[in-house]
Structure formats: structure tokens, C-alpha cells
Amino acid sequence: MKYYIDTLKGVMVTTRHLVKNVLRREKAGVVTVEYPEKKLTYRPNFRGLHRLTRRPDGTPKCVACFMCETVCPAYCIHIEAEESPDGRIEKRPKVFVIDELRCVVCGLCVEACPEDAIRMDTAVHPPPATGRDEFLYERDVLMSHKGAGPEPPAASGGGRRR
Amino acid sequence: MNDASDYTTHEMVLNMGPSHPATHGIIRMLATLDGERVRDVDIQVGYLHRAFEKMSESIRWQQVFPYTDRLNYVSPLMNNVGYAMAVEKLLGIDVPERTQYIRMIACEISRLCDHLTCVGPGAMELGAFTAFLYCIEARDWLWDLIERQTGARVTPAYVRIGGLAADVDDDYCANVGKVLDKIQPLIDDIDKLLTGNQVFLDRMKGIGVLSAADAIDLGLTGPLLRAAGVRHDLRKARPYMFYDRVDFDVPIGTSGDNYDRYLVRMEEMRQSVRILRQLIADVPEGPINVENTGIVLPEKRDVYETIEGAANHFMLILDGIKVPAGEAYCATEAANGELGFYVVSDGSGRPLKCRVRGPSFVHMQALKFMVMGSLLSDVVPTFGMLNMIGGECDR
């Protein structure tokens, strides 16, 4: 007999939830966001796909200092440096590849960058692909990603590199 | 029922795992069965071993934090805090008050997540799917909180040696309060669905019993130990951070069975909510990082604009924090029990050794004693209430 009573008690709880979910959907928070047509907005500090930021003239802010490659705990960044034609900046990345499959989305690279050149504020995730090499995101691809939300105040290298 | 003495029977070895629909976590149990009775069980762990301790030896102190996220991956912030506390002990520094409060809030939120993850799937394995979904709903709100604050839901890597990665927003405490307001009734609902339910009682009461003496002998800590009746909680026994400033009770069980473990966890959730309400009312203002150029990265503005900031930043990243040679052990009361980090430094910027005392690993030796002589189907709730988290057990 107790089994029936307990079941009834349980049904009362679930019915209460059902009524609330049906009649007061917004308050209950059971609205399904129809992804991908509608997306949840992420906050600016959400860690998504990487992007390389640009200076006002479109060149990458990155000066290939290797801080991100050094600090990445998953060893997913590979950089090669070269001379920059701009004498004030001197250095720029010839090769900048991030293996997004290896990436553990920890954000240590953003923390380590002394030039505000790499960010993870794109509010998107690496899209699915059919091969592992498609997850090797190269410099130009990374520069083409857009940041979501308002740009943080511009702050790049000190002195003459500004 | 039928007694084996009527027939000639053999004992059968049944392989449960490593992946099994009724156990959550990767573990292999070879149960030697006599009919439905478990005569012996061989528990094999290690399927999730990812060499955390060995990896820590080749990376710098700060780079370990993303790895600690993946130890107990249902309460990652607790792992972050535990590791940071161990290294700070070795460095001999005290973090600011505000940081302690925020870390405590993070720990209690993680504890809530962990207990929800234990109770929910534990109930689901017995068939109570609705209770499971309520737990997931509550956990999702908590994850939303964590995501707003740290940038990721399950792998926050939020704590840093000497402080935190970033400060909390002004509305953080208010948001925590709002989420607690939503969670409290949900916990009550889970309670109503499960606690008095006769089916649940039948499956859990009197099952998986472990006496207090056995629990202590087997090295159990956390809810398992307290369910067996031993009054031991590191937050009370050896208060760390500011746990001595908040009021909370520690639920103690009586019979050491699965039902008591469930009750202890439910009550601990309520106590965590109580602690959180006190903490969010009290978070002091102030810096979040200790002031020490040898430990904490300088403010980004200083790195961009001054050479001292740039030099400091570079040296901390490429050399790592130079932790003085020595060793330290720091234990915290994690959701599963005593989570200990034993760190050894040789004076350089990389750990010489970073050993994790994961409570789940110690608890696995108790499983055998809990299920011996019980039915096969009792293994499921017992294992569920143990809350073996693979990342913590196998590292």
C-alpha cells in the first residue's frame, strides 16, 4: 500500500512541475533555444574559438613573441617568426598555427599574450570537420575570425610599437 | 527461494565494465557470482589514467591548472583551489581575504555540483529518471554561474597561484543568491521524490553497509565516512580558508548504508546552500592577488606599457614561478572526501612532483567489502553512492 502512496506523492511533485512548465514557461525556464537559428549570447569572457587581433591598418598585432606557445599546456600552438617590413614593429609571425583539436580551451594563451594579439572572444566553437588537418587553423584564418561583443580598449605593445 | 544446494552450480565471473550503462565512471568490476550473490569482486581501476602526475613534472607550476580541472571533473574548482593552496603553502604566502571568500564560494558551488551529480545518476541507475533530470537542471544553473564568471562551464581553470585569474563581477553575489533561490526548492523536490519513497528505500536501505571501524580502516573520508557515523570533516576538524567563520552543520549518518550516504549528501547540499548564503553576504572588497612580482602576473596595462611589467610577465611565463625547494601537503574537504595535493619543489619553475591524493581512489578498495555477499543488483546503487569520479581515481 505504501508503494501506491509514495508513487502518488511523487506524481504530485512532477505534476506541479508539469503545470508550471506548461502554463508559465518563461518563469520555469524551459524554453528551448532553437539553435542554430537562435543562439545564447555568451559573455565576453567566454572561451571560444581563437582569433588573432589586428592593428588599425589591418596587420596582425601579434609579434611572434612565443609566449602563447610557451604557456600552452596542450602544446597546440606552433609559431615561426620573421622580420616585419614595418621597422617600428620589427617582428611578425610567418607561421601561426593552432591545432584546435589539441586545444583544451583553458585561456592561458590569452593570459600570456603581452600584445593583446590573441583572444578567445569569438563566441563560437570550432565547427565540425571531416579530417584532422582541417582543425589546424592558420594565421590568416585566425585573423579573419571576428570578436563578438564590444572591443576591449585598444592596448598593444609599449613605446613605438603602439 | 531456490537454494544452490539443490543443484550442482558453478560460480560465474561477470564482467561489469569498463563501460557499463548502470555505472557512471570508467571502472571494471569482475564479479564472481553464485547465482545472484556476489562472492568476490575484482575491481580494476586505471582506465582513465592520463599521467597527470608525470605531466606535472614537465610543465610549469601555472600550467598545471588546466590539468587539475580534469581530475575531479564534476567539481573542478575544488581541484584548482586544492592545488593552489598546496603551492601557496610551499611558497609561504597568504592570499587576500577577498580571494579566500571567492574561493570558498567556488568550492561550495562545486560541492553542490558534485553531490547533484552523485545523487542524480545514482537515482537514475535505479530508474528514477525524473530526479536525475532535476539534478541536471540544478547543476546547469550552477554551470551557467560558473560560465559567466570564469568563461567555461566544466573546465574553468579559474584559480591562480597567489589569487585568481580574474575578479568576480559586481553582480556575482546577487546572481549566486538568485540561483540558490531556484536550487533550494529543487532540492526539496528531489527529496520528496526519493527520500521517503519505498522503492528507493528498498533498494538503498541496509545495502552496502560499512561499519565505522571498517570505514576508518579502509581510509574512507568525506560523505562515505560520515554516513558510517564518524564525525570527521576537514572544514571543522582543520578549518582552512574561512570555514571557521561560517555556520554550518555536518550531517552524520548512523548505519553506513547506501541510504545514509544519500541522506548525508542531500543534507550536505542544504548545508552548502546555507554556507553560500552567508558567504555572499560577506565578501570583502580588496585585491584578489597577493602582491608579489615573483608569483603573480602583472596587470595587463603594465605589461603593455612598461618594461618592468613586460620583463616580469616574460620571466614568470618562460621560467615559471620559482617555488622554494621543499615539500608541502595540503588537504581540503572535497565533495568526495579528503583531496590532498602533495607538491615537491626543487627550487625551479616546474614541480618536481605533484601527487594527488584522490579520495575516489582510496574509496575503491572499500567497494569490495561493501558488496560482498549482496545481490548483483545491489552493486549498482552501492557503486553509485560511492561517487567514484574517474578523473580523480585514476588521474
Add this chain to the structure above:
Amino acid sequence: MTTAAAPKEVTLTIDERPAKVPPGTTILEAAKTVGVRIPHFCYHKCLSIAANCRMCLVEVEKSPKLVPACHGRVAEGMVVRTTTPKVKKAQQAVMEFLFINHPVDCPICDQAGECKLQDYFMEFQKQLSRFKEEKVEKAKAQPIGPYIVYDAERCILCTRCVRFMAEIAKDPQLAPVGRGDRSCISTAPGRKLDHPYSLNTVDICPVGALTSREFRFKMRTWFLSNADSICTGCSRGCSVVLQHHQGTAHRYLARENPLVNDSWLCDDGRLGYRRINDHRLKDAAERKGNEMLTLAYDEAVKQAGQTLLEDRGSIGVAISPQVTCEDAFALMRFCADILGVREIHLTGRADWAPDNLLKRADANPNRRGISEIAAALGMKVFDVHALIKAAQNGAFETLLAVGADVPDDIPEILDLKKFETVIVLAERTRGIFEVGDLAIPLAVHAEQDGTMVNAEGLVQRVRPMGRQKNRAVPAWKALSDVAGRMEREFRFAGPDAVFAALAEAVPFFGGMSHASIPAHGAWGAGAAPPERKPLCTPR
């Protein structure tokens, strides 16, 4: 007037530690003897004392002002303290002043990771900037020589480079110009920093003011691993630190060796690290028509063994003085015991112009080692001209060569292809490789645990990088494998074992083992350490 002899040593106390040093020693050098490190920028033990950086200021009891330890001489009973609050404040102040006009260049500066400003910031300054003004702008990234780039903003005017050029290179190509905070270092108008020892200024520059054009932006220093080695440019055998990363050599740094090169290297030798990477033979190869096609190592070894078996009695042997003693010993043993050959021909690089500092005319590092081994094993040594003649006369059918280098100033060298079969253990696809029929990749010194002997008879060790981007093997290993294919027993357990056998057979190396050779090298038996004036400014 006392008749007692003047005290041989001065006793003083540094940081509560007693020190006993000869009179005239500077406080900084005295501190080193008791393990006290005093920070400094402008001081260098081989150069004159400038005392302009003021980083080494220490507290000396009874002295009203702080004393620069690099300049102050010890006195009997002196009490020196290097960690008092007054000293710490002075160190912080020096760092702060140095940083006032220093550009925020860490991300683009090659010196990051080995920069004294960075290191001393962490150890001594520990406070962030208080400077709110604009920094002085100066010329940046100026190529002042074929190998050197100068950045005036980063320069702290320690004048180490100026003093090196004036006192060691004896060609004062650099001088400080300008006044106050506008000063910088410069060459004379229209002149370049083109002395053949110019890259030493990059070694000794404590900051990123002078950097190597060759190394510019190639690799961050903290990714580099170190291997103690020898420069293989000439028979001086200067000690170097080979810095490498994942099997690629990135640069040589001078390794201090008072027996050979003090703290210096010539530019040609320093840039010789490129020979570890360039034109390397990666796999075994055999000739098909005009091309050398890749061959499996086992197959190459089998073919070599077969050829040597068939052509017994008609085998000529050549060895390059670029190879290690271990490889040379293994080859000569192989010749004597297995081939029955008692004559070897020395190939190697052609001589180049020596100088009066470090460079010797013989552009090969191990001629002395090979000669000593040949003498002890009773091998007759001929030169490359005799080898060419042998080729022209058809004296041998087969040539077994270890080491591919041949002089590039003898056109007749191409006659070496007149040998019927040329089996070469080649490091690179040059020289004898170009006339080779069968090539086995040979490990260079940076890929071996070996030894070499310089012209003066100093035996030094070379250590391997630990990773290789090729399948090269040391000659002693390749010859073991070849002998195996000839059904002969010729095995060594490892490089230590080869050297042990060598030390036993060759009295020059008597009593030595790999473990017993110290970092500065060990003199061979009978090699008299020459009267060597250190390449340092006399004090």
C-alpha cells in the same frame, strides 16, 4: 721595516663567510670563491674594469659609501656585506634607472630568456614602474656589421663591446658616442663592425642591444637545450655550448675554457654550427646512373660488406680529420683486423688563413687525434694527393672513405671517381659523396658521444644533441654492422666502450675514459700544455 715576508693571501669576510684570496683580487672575484654571487652588467673577467653599471655595489664596513665590488680590492680584515637593506636599495635603484629609457621590447627582443635585465628584475628589483614620462627614442635595429644588429634604445652602455674590440680583438671598431641619455655605441662614420671576431660582442652583451643577424628571430632561447661540444672549424678546438632544439642546431655559444679559448670564438667557427644542419645525408643511398637514390640502411650495409669481401687486397681507405677519435679508431681497427689494410689517407677541408687570436690554419678539428691513433696502431698515413694519385693509377679498386669532406681547392679531386667502387660514410651530400657509389649517413660530432684532440694535444668530449633529423650513425656503429655482414665479429657496446678500447690501444689516451675527461679537456700523454697567454686584459 719588518723582515717578515709579505702575506701571501688576504683574509676577509664576505656575508659572514671567511675568504682567503691573493692580494689585488677584486671583491667580486673574492666573493665568487666563497659562493657569493654579486650581480653585475659591465664587469667581465677577461676585460678591463669599467665600473659604470654600479650594479655590483656592496657594503664595506667602515666605508661611508657603497663600493663597486668589481673594482674594489680586498684588504686584510675587510668585512663585506652584499644583502643589507642599503645594498638592496642600491640594486633596486640601479635597475629602476636602467629601465627608465629601456624600450618595452621583450616580445620582439631575441635576448629574452637570457637577458640580465630580466633576470635581475626578478631577483633584485621586484617592483613595477614608477616612470610616467616618455622614453627617449633612439635608432633601432641598425645593422652595424655583416653579422650584428644594434639597438640603441636597449643599450645600457656597459661598454663591454667597446672594451672587447679594443682589448681582445685589438681593433677598436666600437666607441660610445653622444652624451647623457642620448649616448649610444657606434662605429666610426662609414665603417662597419666587421672584425672576424665581432659575434663575441653579441655573446657578452648583457641585453638585447647587440644581436646576431644570423640568429635573429629564429628561435626563442628558452626552447633551446644545451650540449657541451667543440667547434669543428679548425684544430684549435675551442669549447662551445651547442644550443639545439628537436634535432636542429641553432647556435654555438662560447664555453669558457682557460686551456683553449677563454670566453671567445671566431665568427667563422661560431657560424660553423650550420654544418650540423646543412646538406646532411639523411638516409643511405646508392648510385643509379647520375643520381644517388635512397636505400635502406640494412641493404646498404649488406652491399658494403659484400663489396669489401670481394675486393679484399685492393681497398684504399680514406679518413677525414673531421671525424671523432672513436670513429677513427674503429675505422683503423676495421682496416687492420678485417681488411688487412695498413695505410690510410687523410682528406678533410683545405687550410684557411689563420689569425693571431684563435684561428689555426688547419680547418679540421681532429688531425692530431687521428695521427696519434694511426701511430699507435702502426698505420701509415698519406695525404689527399697520394689518394688522388692512387685513383689515377688504379692502385686500388675500392675506396672506403669515412667523412665526405675534401679540399675544395684541388680540381683533381674529381679523379676520385676513377675508383671502381667508392663506399663513403658521408655526413653530407658533398665532397666524396658526389663521386660515391654507396653512401651510408655518418653522424657528425653533434650526434655522437665522442672525443676530439686539438693541435696542442688536448682531448675534449663532444656530446650529442639527443635528437636527430636523419638516420645517421657513428662510423663505429656502421662498421660494426658492415663487419657483421662480412661474418666477422666487430662489435662495441657503446661509445664509452669504443673509447675504452681506444685508450687501451693508444698510449696517448692512456688511463682516460669518457667519464674521466673533465669539462676543460685532458692533456694526452706527452702533450705539453703550451705556454698560453689568456686572451684577457691583464690586470
